Amino acid sequence: MSQTSERIREPSVLDRVDDRIKVLCVVAFVAAVALLPDGAWTRFGALAGLLLLAYLLGRVPLLWALKRLPLLLPVFLLVGLSAWISSRGESGMGTDRFLSVLVGASMSLLALALMAYNPGPDNMLRALQFYFRGSFLVTLLTMTHRYIVVIVAEARRMLRARDSRGQPPRVLDRARVAGSMVGYLFVRSLQRAERVGHAMEARGFTGVYPRGRVRPLRWTQLAAGLTFCAAMAAVVVIP
């Protein structure tokens, strides 16, 4: 998680767009995808093309993003299941609906993956804080991100310590080790979370991330963002 923000890359066209505008555009994009009528394949195609363009402009490795698609597996299963259930009734869920949901979900996820790559989670959260200053949800997201980084780091250390001592030969023992590691990881993460919490409190944190310097949003950027939103609305509304 932390790696994404450290990747050193040549500045791309996407880097010239204000992070806050990127977030705005992604939200508009996801909303448009969700609101498209079922089976409006031309428009789905147009939006997918737009997404691909953004990937190209940002020089985002597509493979990196595609690896994130399996996250959608639960959605696929759920949609598949409900499609199957409703297909047994009169008002069966058509193939169009089924496919539209799947395609839409995949495109939304790829749009979010793009955000995770550029501007990266930290900057994305900062952009969200610009729009929703002091909102509980944004603080929660920020905390979650912070703690996931901590837990992943903790898990890595534990795995390394385990590997350096070798694996028990028997599969059953290995499973037992894995089980107790998960429990231990949980306890350690909680303890760590508590200590990080203390350190934050000790410096006057009361639940709302301080905002820091707010760069003024350039009007050209804002205009571009709003134009994009309008375009998205048009794609949905115009038949």
Next chain:
Amino acid sequence: MPVLEVESLEYKYPTGVSALGGVSLAIEPGERVALLGPNGAGKSTLILHLNGILLCQQGEVRVDGDRVEKRNLAEVRRKVGLVFPNPDDQLFMATVAEDVAFGPRNMGLDEDEVDRRVGRALEAVGLPGFEERMPYHLSTGEKKRASIATVLVMEPDVMVLDEPAAGLDPRGRKGLIELLKGLPCALLVATHDLAMAREVCSRVLILDGGKLAADGPVDDVLADTELLLEHGLA
């Protein structure tokens, strides 16, 4: 008037472990005090009370004469800065500059003042130019310095450090000692490093089993081999 006073402080963890059994002490402005004691003596528990992370169950803590309570926590945390033993707990923002700015921003300072202070604090701990570095990728010594900067930047009256020398190599340790000697505020340093205590502090407290076992000038206490042996410090 002392900047920091602790009176008959007792604390029992929810697990039933009694960590502090009536501790009293006072620290004068600008004073440098070492807090010694074996593992499990209660040093860290005491420290967590000093700026209200833990609130007193019995007894009280006073900062500038004011009793530490929920209502004055913001004030207390500005005056008493804690540096935690593990810098990975202390540093949690994306860049060093953001991390150092975290406290002053919580204090509601304006951004120009925040920038000035961040620059000064990083300079003071010997990390100028580290603004945009990622905290997780610093060396242990650099992380220690950065943690100190995150507290120094709040310009506290007292800085409390829990095991600041842990994990440092000899040069890092020497650098830390010089850094601590040069700090402008009062210091309370919990440590197992007697030589460091001797160099940095003028007064020593020994905590053992949740009770103060000694309180005196550094040369007297550290010369008392019997006392040190009794409390597992020599």
